[in-house]
Structures are given as structure tokens and as C-alpha cells.
Amino acid sequence: MKHVNRQELVDFLKPRLNARFQTWIEICAHCAICADTCHFYLAHDRNPSMIPAHKARFLNEILKGKAVPDEAYLKKMYETLYYECNMCRRCALYCPFGIDVGLLVSLQRAMLHNVAGLRPAGLEAAIENYRQFGNQMALTEEDWVDTLEWTIEELEDDYPTLEIPIDKQNAKIMYTVNAREPKFYPQDIQEAAIIFNAAQEDWTMPRVGWEDTNLSMFCGDLTTSKKLVENTFRQADKLNAKQVAITE
Numbered sequence: 431m432k433h434v435n436r437q438e439l440v441d442f443l444k445p446r447l448n449a450r451f452q453t454w455i456e457i458c459a460h461c462a463i464c465a466d467t468c469h470f471y472l473a474h475d476r477n478p479s480m481i482p483a484h485k486a487r488f489l490n491e492i493l494k495g496k497a498v499p500d501e502a503y504l505k506k507m508y509e510t511l512y513y514e515c516n517m518c519r520r521c522a523l524y525c526p527f528g529i530d531v532g533l534l535v536s537l538q539r540a541m542l543h544n545v546a547g548l549r550p551a552g553l554e555a556a557i558e559n560y561r562q563f564g565n566q567m568a569l570t571e572e573d574w575v576d577t578l579e580w581t582i583e584e585l586e587d588d589y590p591t592l593e594i595p596i597d598k599q600n601a602k603i604m605y606t607v608n609a610r611e612p613k614f615y616p617q618d619i620q621e622a623a624i625i626f627n628a629a630q631e632d633w634t635m636p637r638v639g640w641e642d643t644n645l646s647m648f649c650g651d652l653t654t655s656k657k658l659v660e661n662t663f664r665q666a667d668k669l670n671a672k673q674v675a676i677t678e
């Protein structure tokens with residue numbers, strides 16, 4: 431965790447506080463209508479500290495100079511933002527003002543990541559893999575292509591004409607997957623291939639840019655997020671694919 435001062439946090443927030451965010455921060459009536467919509471609140475015996483609106487409190491505290499962002503404060507913020515909200519946005523549907531605590535939590539997570547360097551270790555490892563390998567499972571291009579090949583070979587008896595076209599030019603669909611599929615669930619890729627072939631679809635899977643998860647968004651690491659999206663769309667452009675389809 432980096433040592434930070436309040437001004438650094440304010441400087442990060444100011445350009446990102448659009449009219450909508452500013453309004454939400456100002457108008458919350460603390461009515462707690464949103465309380466019962468939150469599964470964290472319900473699962474913690476209606477603990478008042480789990481009421482959705484309370485999870486956005488750091489913004490006001492920092493902007494109004496009520497916070498001293500020492501290690502204990504940042505740690506509390508980290509625990510609240512990552513272990514008391516999963517940004518499902520359900521509470522926003524019930525707030526009479528439409529205040530979206532999920533988005534406010536997202537903004538605060540981005541502040542923590544970008545200013546204090548704080549995010550969960552698992553997320554950090556995934557981001558490092560994205561940066562180095564272009565996918566969260568650290569698969570090399572060789573691993574990936576090899577997996578596609580043996581995946582199809584396994585089905586040879588039942589589907590002798592089945593194939594996965596890799597890097598085919600001008601296909602209608604470029605199909606991308608969650609990196610957990612080649613790593614842990616290659617049967618998902620097999621099933622997709624069976625369906626595409628049965629439908630006689632004009633499809634391909636790219637050699638690079640095939641990862642369609644973007645977990646870096648969860649901590650506001652937009653540099654990595656942008657790179658991942660660019661990897662996919664650069665390859666789609668190169669192959670002249672008409673559509674990009676994602677798994678799930």
C-alpha cells in the first residue's frame with residue numbers, strides 16, 4: 431500500500447465527478463430504503479454498516495476534508511469496497527432518487543487502485559497475466575492453439591468432420607472465450623464447436639485477442655481494460671470478421 435495524502439485522492443476524484451455522481455453524493459436522504467435490497471445487509475443480520483448508501487461514504491468524507499487517509503482508513507475502505515459490495519447495482523433499482531451505489535463503489539475502487547495501489551491479490555495476479563500474456567490464465571499462444579487442436583482431435587470419432595477454423599479471413603463470426611475454458615473447461619469449447627458446425631456457421635477463433643474477460647475493470651485499471659479490448663478488435667479488423675461473439 432502506498433502512502434497517500436487527501437489531496438491526491440481529491441485530485442483523482444475531481445475530474446471523474448460528473449454531474450450525476452455529484453448529484454448522487456449530495457442528495458442521498460439516508461432513508462435506508464435501499465437497505466433490504468442488499469444481500470450483504472441481509473446476510474449480516476441487517477448490520478447497519480452494510481446499508482448500501484453507507485458504502486459510498488468515503489467520497490463525501492474525502493471531498494469534505496473529514497478523512498485522514500492513513501493506513502487504517504484505506505484498509506477500511508478496501509474491506510468495504512471489496513468485501514461488502516459486489517457492484518450488483520440492485521439497490522439502484524429501489525432508491526427513490528436512482529442513486530447507483532454500485533457505480534459509486536466502482537469509482538472508489540478505481541481511486542484505491544490508481545492512487546493507493548490497493549486491490550485484492552487475486553485480481554492483481556490476473557492483471558499481471560493480462561499484461562504479460564493477454565489473458566488471465568497466463569496461456570501462451572502455443573498453449574492456446576495446442577488446446578484448440580487436441581480439443582477437436584478428441585471428438586474425431588463422433589464428429590469426424592468437425593474443425594475449429596483458426597484465424598480464418600472474412601468469417602462472419604470471430605468467437606472469443608473466457609481464458610478459464612482452455613485452462614479448465616475445454617469441453618465448453620468443444621460444445622461451441624459442435625454447435626457452430628451443426629449450424630454451418632461461418633466462424634473462426636483468433637490466434638490472439640481471444641480472451642473475453644476483463645477483470646481489470648473491477649478495480650478501475652482502465653489501461654489494462656483498454657488493452658484487452660484493443661487486442662480483440664485489432665484481430666477482428668485484421669481478419670475482417672463481421673462480428674465478435676463472446677462466450678456465456
Ligand code: SF4
Pocket residue numbers: 457458459460461462463464465482483524525526527528529
Ligand atoms: S441511496 Fe437512495 S435509498 Fe439509499 S439511503 Fe440514499 S436516498 Fe435512501
Ligand code: SF4
Pocket residue numbers: 467468469470481482483485514515516517518519520521522531532535
Ligand atoms: S450494488 Fe453493492 S450495495 Fe448495492 S445491492 Fe449490490 S452489493 Fe449491495
